[in-house]
Amino acid sequence: MARYQAGIRTEARIIDATRELLGENGLDGTTLKAICDRAGVRAGSFYNLFESKEDAVLQVVKDAIRAVDPHPKRDAPDSLNELVEAYISFVSGQPDVARVYLKIAISGATNGSLGGSMKRHHHRRVARFSSAIARENPELTEAESEVRAEIVLATLSGLAFMWMLEPKFDFEHRARLAVYAPLLNS
């Protein structure tokens, strides 16, 4: 009936190992052997806790997608400022998760079971940014707000990719400069 502590800890170690490997080496670099080695576990233990490798990978990836776009804490709609700051602290505060999001979610978006889930996530994000922009810039039509939302999101993603390419890259600075300084209310 009840699960044992050992199993729960092992499950967490496996999830952590999977997340790290996905961020470091991508999907094909994340083999079962690599996961088990890093988690300090044998294949049998893995399959006692997970149905398949895909099972563990999907858990990690779906968590990552959820972490980028958390539910609003307050009831009030979010401002563009809040959305951008949330993205910045996502990248800075959970770099492992962010790497998974950028590597797997985006690269795997055009194929496989992630494709659909990623497209939905993307539309949700655009809508959220778009409505914040529309609220703060009443002179824009709905279509114009949406285009601007897409551009802001594209810039944030692009900068995050650069950060992944070179960890020294000052993502925060670029992101704030790109979004606040030039684009809107100009």
Add this chain to the structure above:
Amino acid sequence: MARYQAGIRTEARIIDATRELLGENGLDGTTLKAICDRAGVRAGSFYNLFESKEDAVLQVVKDAIRAVDPHPKRDAPDSLNELVEAYISFVSGQPDVARVYLKIAISGATNGSLGGSMKRHHHRRVARFSSAIARENPELTEAESEVRAEIVLATLSGLAFMWMLEPKFDFEHRARLAVYAPLLNS
């Protein structure tokens, strides 16, 4: 001594198949069997023309990287306008090549022999955009121009990713709006 026409045509078919598959399915989806099936060739023929699978993949990827950042046609330095329009026509005019470039940029950028080559390419691009921006905006310091170059490139890449996610996405329109309207000379 001399190569036969059949071999030259087969080589081209294999390169085309490799490029298409890399763009559609990424690196790990591009198996030898898939390449050979699409090119209408058996494994033995492939290895008569290429040293390894990696050989064919690297040819395609290096071509793609070269296509994004072609040598200037004139002696004169390029304007930001020209650089952006070149990127736009790269994406619109050679979508297969662009897809390879974008997919590999994410998945292969942090590891392997592609990592180094991708990083060098990135720095070359930033320098090129940066010097165009500096020339057209003399009030900016060198560091400021570079940051702006990174932001422009990030936005273009991010928009291109969105285009890859949804082929209907109007990349040209977004790219011109994002770069020309808001960012510089404001």
Add this chain to the structure above:
DNA sequence: CTCAAAATAGAGTGTATACTCAAAATCTAG
């Protein structure tokens, strides 16, 4: 303590992969 349930180990399975090789087919220069 006890003992059933849960977790683990580790050898083993089937499959897909990149790649090889010897023989047959095809090409093209002379």
Add this chain to the structure above:
DNA sequence: CTAGATTTTGAGTATACACTCTATTTTGAG
């Protein structure tokens, strides 16, 4: 036409992969 070189074939190899299974060990509630 011919003969040597190139290209193609297709069965075959070794390896790495995800995954299974059974026996053993560990856990923790009663």
